[in-house]
Every structure is written in structure tokens, then in C-alpha cells.
Amino acid sequence: MKLFVATHNQHKIREISQILPGFEIVPDDPEGVEENAPDFAGNALIKVRAIAEKHKGEWCMADDSGLEVKALGGAPGVHSARYAGEPCNTPANNALLLKNLEGVKDRAARFTCCCALVDPSGEELVVHGHCPGHIAEKAAGVEGFGYDPLFIPNGFDKSFAELSAEEKNAISHRGRALEKVKAIVGNGECGTGSESSTPPLTHSSTFLAWLRLFRVVNLPTVPGDVLVGAALMSFFSWRAMSGLAAAACASVFLYMFGLADNDIVGAKGDSGRPIPDGEITLGAARLARGLCLFAALVVALIGSLPRFWWPVALALVLSIVVYNRTKWSVFMGLCRALNVVCGVACVKIAFTQGDERLVYPVAVVAGLWFLYIWAVTKYSEGEEKNPGKKRLVGMFVGGIVYLQLLVLIVITMWDAGAMPLLVAGAVLLVLLRLFKRALPKVSAS
Ligand code: IMP
Numbered sequence: 059m060k061l062f063v064a065t066h067n068q069h070k071i072r073e074i075s076q077i078l079p080g081f082e083i084v085p086d087d088p089e090g091v092e093e094n095a096p097d098f099a100g101n102a103l104i105k106v107r108a109i110a111e112k113h114k115g116e117w118c119m120a121d122d123s124g125l126e127v128k129a130l131g132g133a134p135g136v137h138s139a140r141y142a143g144e145p146c147n148t149p150a151n152n153a154l155l156l157k158n159l160e161g162v163k164d165r166a167a168r169f170t171c172c173c174a175l176v177d178p179s180g181e182e183l184v185v186h187g188h189c190p191g192h193i194a195e196k197a198a199g200v201e202g203f204g205y206d207p208l209f210i211p212n213g214f215d216k217s218f219a220e221l222s223a224e225e226k227n228a229i230s231h232r233g234r235a236l237e238k239v240k241a242i243v244g245n246g247e248c249g250t251g252s253e254s255s256t257p258p259l260t261h262s263s264t265f266l267a268w269l270r271l272f273r274v275v276n277l278p279t280v281p282g283d284v285l286v287g288a289a290l291m292s293f294f295s296w297r298a299m300s301g302l303a304a305a306a307c308a309s310v311f312l313y314m315f316g317l318a319d320n321d322i323v324g325a326k327g328d329s330g331r332p333i334p335d336g337e338i339t340l341g342a343a344r345l346a347r348g349l350c351l352f353a354a355l356v357v358a359l360i361g362s363l364p365r366f367w368w369p370v371a372l373a374l375v376l377s378i379v380v381y382n383r384t385k386w387s388v389f390m391g392l393c394r395a396l397n398v399v400c401g402v403a404c405v406k407i408a409f410t411q412g413d414e415r416l417v418y419p420v421a422v423v424a425g426l427w428f429l430y431i432w433a434v435t436k437y438s439e440g441e442e443k444n445p446g447k448k449r450l451v452g453m454f455v456g457g458i459v460y461l462q463l464l465v466l467i468v469i470t471m472w473d474a475g476a477m478p479l480l481v482a483g484a485v486l487l488v489l490l491r492l493f494k495r496a497l498p499k500v501s502a503s
Contacts, residue, residue, distance in 0.1 A: 059080065059081050059082065059117065059243060060081070060082045060084060060116060060117065061078070061081045061082065061083055061084065061117050061118070061119055061243070062084045062085075062086050062109055062110075062113045062116055062117065062118040062119070063083055063084065063085050063086065063118075063119050063120070063121075064086055064087070064088040064105040064106055064108065064109045064118065064119070064120035065085060065087070065105075065120070065121070066085065066087040067203075069202070069203035069204075070121065070232070071083060071085050072223075073223070073226075073227060073230075073232055073233075074121075074232070074236065076223055076224075076227055077227050077232065077233050077236045077237075078236055078239070078240060081243075086109045086112070086113070088104075088105045088108035088109050088120070091104055091105060091108045092104070093105065093122070093136075095136070096136065097136060097172075098122040098123065098124065098136060098170055098171075098172035098186075099122075099172045099174065099184045099186075101122040101136060101172075102120045102121060102122040102172045102173060102174035102184065103120075103174045103182065103184065104120075105120035105122065105174070106118050106119060106120035106174040106175065106176050106182070107176070107182075110176040110180070114180075115178045116178060117175070117176070117177060117178060117243055118175070118176045119173055119174065119175050119176075119239060120173070120174050121171055121172065121173045121174075121232065121235065122136070122171075122172050122174075123138070123169065123170060123171040123172065123231060123232060124136060124137075124138030124139070124169070124170060125138050125155075125167060125168075125169055125170075125204075125205045125209065126167060126168055126169075126170060126259040127155070127159070127165070127166075127167040127193060127259070128164060128166040128167060128259050128336075129159065129162045129164050129165065129166070130158060130159070132259050133158075134151070134155070138151070138204070138205070139151075139204075141154055141155065142154045148203070148204055151204070151205070152197060152205060152207065152208055155193065155205065155208060156193075156195075156196070156197075156208065159193055165192040165193040165194075166190070166191075166192050166259070166336050167190075167191060167192055167193050167209065167259070168188050168189060168190040168191065168231070168259050168335055168336060169188065169189045169191075169205075169209065169230065169231040169232075170186065170187070170188050170231055170259075171186070171187045171188075171230075171231035171232040171234070171235040171236075172184060172185070172186050172235065173185050173186075173187075173235045173236065173238070173239050175239060175242060175243075183242060185235055185238040185239060185242070186235055187230075187231045187232060187233065187234030187235030187236070187237070187238070188231050188234065188334075188335050189211055189229055189230050189231040189234065190211070190212045190334060190335045190336035191209055191210050191211040191212050191214075191336070192209075192210055192212075192336075193208050193209065193210075194207075194208050194209070194210050194217055197217070197219075198216070198217045198219065198220055199216070199217045199218070199219025199220035199221075200219060201218070201219045201220065201221065201222070201223070201226070202218050202219045202221075202226060205218075206218035206219035206226075207219040211229055211230075212334075212336060213229075213326070218230070241440070259335070259336075259337065264337060264338070267332035267335075267337035267338050268332070268338065268346075269497065270331070270332050271317065271318060271321055271331075271332045271333070271338055271343065271346070272314045272317050272318070273317055274493065274497065275490070275493045275494055275497055276455060277310055277313065277314075277493075278459065278486040278487075278489040278490040278493065279455065279456070279458050279459050279462075279486075279490065280306075280309050280310050280313045280397065281306035281307075281309060281310060281482075281486060282458070282459055282462035282463075282483055282486050283309065283394060283397035283398045283400070283401060283427065283458075283462065284302070284305050284306040284309050284397065284398070284400055284401035284404065285302075285306065285401060285462065285466060285479045285482055285483050285486075286398055286401060286423060286462050286465050286466060286469075286483075287397075287398040287399060287400060287401020287402040287403075287404075287405075287420070287423075287424075288302050288305070288401040288402070288404060288405055288479060289401075289465070289466055289469040289470075289476040289479045289480075290401075290402060290419050290420050290423060290469065291402060291405040301361035301362060301363045301364070301367075301404045302401075302404055302405075303361065304357050304358060304360065304361020304362075304363055304404070305358075305361065305363055305367065305400055305401060305403070305404035306401075307357045307361075308354040308355075308357045308358045308361070308363070308367075308371065308400070309354075309397050309400050311350045311351070311353045311354035311357065312350070312351070312354045312371065312374055312375060312378070313397075314346075314350040315347055315350035315351045315354065315375070315378065316378035316381075316382065316393070318343050318344075318346050318347035318350060319347050319378065319379065319382050320382045321333045321343060322340065322343050322344060322347060323382045323383060325340055325343075351375070354371070358371065361404075363403070363404055364403060364404065364405075366403045367400060367403040367404060370396055370399045370400050370403045371400060373396055374393060374396040374397065374400065377389045377390075377392045377393045377396060378393055381393060387432050387435035387436040387439075388432055390431055390432065390435040391427070391428040391429065391430075391431040391432030391433075391435065392428060393431070394427045394428065394430075394431040394458070395424040395425070395427045395428035395431075396424075397427075398420075398423055398424045398427050399420070399424055402420050423465060426461075427458075427461075430458065430461065431458070434451060434454040434455060437450075437451065437454070438451040456490065456494075459483075459486060459487050459490055460487070462483055462486075463480075463483050463484065463487060466479055466480040466483045467480060
């Protein structure tokens with residue numbers, strides 16, 4: 059497969075050829091273009107568009123990459139190549155970086171690579187790769203290029219310039235972005251939807267990192283399950299429900315426990331997630347995971363949830379833990395079905411009156427949830443390498459709220475007593491839409 063690459067940097071061409079061995083890499087210098095975009099994605103697009111003009115009907119790619127240092131507010135960033143001024147001077151760049159970090163303790167940094175692609179039909183797509191690490195006190199090693207002698211990737215005690223080409227490519231920002239490129243070109247077309255640009259590595263992004271860890275945009279989808287479960291009980295009387303808010307709140311905390319646990323288990327991977335990117339330390343994430351579980355239990359005690367809630371919650375925690383470690387989609391389906399049963403379990407009267415008829419609607423709805431989430435999770439395998447698929451999966455996950463609303467509407471038509479639950483479901487839907495609009499950077503991952 060022929061791939062035109064917009065660069066004249068021999069080091070990059072060598073790395074790209076090593077990482078994409080099955081490709082015929084044809085370098086083409088996008089002479090004269092001005093890389094004046096504020097981010098890597100913008101600059102990569104400027105470069106790839108310049109060469110795609112000349113090679114219509116072919117695959118074209120441009121990468122824009124650089125180093126972001128947390129203590130320097132994300133600098134040198136898009137100015138990496140000319141940090142010490144024009145023209146590009148690597149020893150001067152490295153010396154300036156060391157000077158600017160004199161006496162600085164927090165030396166966290168990451169390399170970012172952004173690849174922009176144009177497919178033979180002219181569709182464009184952007185993907186990212188990151189490599190988190192820190193800046194050494196002094197240069198070491200002779201391999202690689204640019205800032206390599208100063209950058210120590212997480213999990214290593216050597217600089218990039220002390221690693222072999224294979225070692226660097228296996229973990230580098232460029233290696234990770236090009237793995238995605240390989241999958242996309244293998245698909246034959248760009249598809250729809252680029253990865254949105256990851257937040258720059260700065261101190262102020264730590265708050266965003268926590269929001270991303272807890273996928274805060276998805277949180278409104280959780281209490282809806284509990285509402286649905288509780289509404290199923292409504293033909294007794296919705297007023298008899300006790301602890302509905304406590305059960306919904308406990309479910310959100312258990313979900314947050316699961317998300318923290320998921321990222322802790324995957325701490326070594328790439329994916330633009332806050333722990334691998336070094337934005338949140340493993341220790342802090344472990345503490346947050348413990349606190350979320352603790353908060354769920356405290357809320358359940360304060361809300362004096364019925365005894366039946368506890369074994370259901372235990373089964374939910376076990377499903378979460380098993381899913382995170384095995385990635386068997388069936389357990390993800392089980393998690394959301396158990397969430398509905400948590401809603402059933404918070405309705406005391408359902409169990410004191412012991413009406414067996416209730417088993418059927420509960421089983422049907424919980425089963426529906428199980429199948430829906432199982433199918434979405436199964437479909438989502440490999441989504442991180444395919445932005446088009448990632449977007450579709452995002453839509454399906456958001457779709458659970460519409461499913462919740464649909465079931466709540468049906469139950470309310472059958473028993474108007476469930477109306478307050480329908481209103482609460484509608485509020486969750488509005489919240490989800492607002493979060494998505496207000497926090498696109500958080501929903502991106
Ligand atoms: P550009 O992508 O050609 O605009 O330049 C990016 C600049 O970032 C390079 O000149 C290097 O200074 C730096 N850089 C990007 N990737 C690497 C890498 O893998 N090792 C070391 N420096 C890099």
C-alpha cells in the first residue's frame with residue numbers, strides 16, 4: 059500500500075517505515091506551508107491537505123508531534139521544533155528546556171503525535187498517540203532525535219535515546235498513532251469522525267483529567283436504570299418507594315468505582331486516558347476507587363436500603379471487577395441489568411407483599427438491558443483504533459437513556475403513579491445533552 063507522507067524529516071521517515079513495514083512510504087515535502095494552527099491536529103491537517111492536492115486518489119498522511127511539559131503549561135507543544143527560535147536547532151532546544159526546568163520538581167511530560175489522513179476519496183481523519191514520561195536532569199543516549207536524550211518514558215529508567223528503535227516504537231507517541239493509522243488504512247477508507255484533540259498537558263487540566271477518569275458525561279445514564287427498576291414496581295404505589303434517591307446515588311458511586319478500577323487495571327496501556335498519560339497518579343486513582351465504593355455503602359446505609367439491595371450490589375461489584383479484568387462483554391451487560399435490579403431492590407413494599415407477577419416485567423426489562431449493553435460492548439471491541447466506530451459506540455451508550463425513557467413512558471401510560479419517575483428520567487436526558495455540549499473534551503474519551 060502506497061502512503062504519501064508530508065515530511066522531509068529523515069528521522070520521522072525512518073520511524074514511520076519501521077512502524078508501518080507493509081507500506082510503501084513516499085515522502086513529499088509540503089514546501090512553503092505555514093504551520094500556524096494552535097494545536098497538533100490543525101498543523102497536521104494543514105500539511106496533509108497541501109500534499110493531498112497533488113496526489114488525488116491516493117492515501118496521504120501528515121504527522122505533527124511535539125513534547126508537552128506539565129510544569130511549563132504544555133510548552134514547548136506545537137513550538138517543539140523551534141523552541142529556542144528559528145531555525146530548528148536541537149541542542150539549543152534541549153538546553154533551553156533544561157534551563158527552564160532548573161529547580162523544578164514536577165517534571166512530568168508527554169510526547170504527542172497527531173496523524174492526519176486523507177483517503178483516496180478525499181475524506182479526512184485525525185488520530186492521536188501519546189507517550190507519558192518525565193524530563194531527565196541531564197541528557198543521556200545517542201539514538202533517536204530531538205528531545206529523545208531528555209525524555210524518560212513511564213515504566214523505564216532510560217531515556218528514549220538509550221532505547222533501541224524497536225523499544226521506542228513499541229511505546230512511542232508515533233508508534234501508537236501509527237497503529238491506529240494502520241487499522242484505518244486496512245479498512246480501506248477513513249470513515250466518519252476524527253478523534254477530537256486531547257486536552258493539552260497542563261496543571262489546570264488535572265480537574266478535566268478527573269472528569270475524564272469518571273467519564274462524567276456518561277454518569278446521567280446510570281440513575282435511569284434504577285428509575286426503571288423502581289417504576290416497574292409502581293403498580294403497588296410509587297409513594298411506597300423508600301430510598302430511591304439513595305439507590306440511584308449508590309449506583310452512580312458504584313459506576314464511578316468501576317470506571318476508576320477499569321483505568322487502574324489498564325494503567326499500562328495507551329488510549330489517551332488520564333492514568334497512562336500521567337495526568338492522574340496510580341495512587342490517587344486507587345484512593346478514589348476506594349472512596350467511591352465507601353461512598354456507595356455509606357449512602358446505602360443512610361438511605362436504609364432494604365436488605366435485598368445488598369446482595370444485588372455485591373453481585374454488581376463482582377461483575378464490574380470481573381469485566382475490568384477479563385473484558386468479557388457479557389459481564390458489562392450483567393452490570394447494567396443488575397443496576398435495574400438495584401432499582402427493584404429499593405422498593406420495600408414489593409418484597410413485603412411478595413407478588414410473584416412482578417418477576418416477569420422485571421425479568422423482561424433487566425434481560426433487555428443485559429442484551430443491549432452486551433451487544434454494544436461486543437461491537438465496541440477495537441473501537442479505540444477506529445474513530446468512526448468509537449462515535450457510533452458513543453451514540454449507542456447514550457441510547458440507553460432513550461431506552462430508559464421509553465420504558466418509563468410505557469409504565470406511566472399503564473400507571474400514572476409513575477409520572478414523577480418519568481419526569482426524573484427526562485431530567486437525566488436533558489443533563490446528558492447539556493454535559494455533552496458543555497464538556498466535549500471530557501466526552502471525547
Ligand atoms: P514537527 O512534528 O515536524 O513539527 O516537529 C516536532 C518536533 O517535536 C521535532 O522537531 C522534535 O523536536 C520534537 N519531537 C517530535 N517527536 C519526537 C520524538 O519522537 N523524539 C524526540 N523529539 C520529538
